[in-house]
Amino acid sequence: MKTKEINVLALAYLGDAIYEKYIRLYLVKSGISKVNDLQKRSVNYVSARAQSHFLTLLINNNMFDEEEMSIIMRARNHKGKSKPKNTDIITYKHATALEALIGYLYLEKRIDKLDQIMKFIIGE
Numbered sequence: 001m002k003t004k005e006i007n008v009l010a011l012a013y014l015g016d017a018i019y020e021k022y023i024r025l026y027l028v029k030s031g032i033s034k035v036n037d038l039q040k041r042s043v044n045y046v047s048a049r050a051q052s053h054f055l056t057l058l059i060n061n062n063m064f065d066e067e068e069m070s071i072i073m074r075a076r077n078h079k080g081k082s083k084p085k086n087t088d089i090i091t092y093k094h095a096t097a098l099e100a101l102i103g104y105l106y107l108e109k110r111i112d113k114l115d116q117i118m119k120f121i122i123g124e
Helices: 008-029 035-046 048-060 066-076 089-107 111-122
Strands: none
Touching: 008 035, 008 066, 008 089, 008 111, 035 048, 048 066, 048 089, 048 111, 066 089, 089 111
8 A cells, every 4th residue: 555645535534533542642641530621621632723733833843854744735735525614624624634644654654753743742
């Protein structure tokens, strides 16, 4: 399987699950034990608005190489037919781009880079 040829929305689908796993693990390890509290805190990380914000911060901090930026740009510029429910289209596309990159890094077994990105996002 050539990862670069996978549809970016499929990469984002996978990346969404991986991203959420990292966030959930981080929140549980931080000592939050009530599910309602976990859910409330997770929104600070897993919403399209938050993901778009984190992608911008990561780009501004030069965290990505050329190959990674290529995945981000492909996902951000993808002409999808779905309409975002709770946000504007630009925010949605940026969030999708971050998720696609995470899915790509996971499939490429670039776990060190994935960990670096997630540590940046959670502030470690």
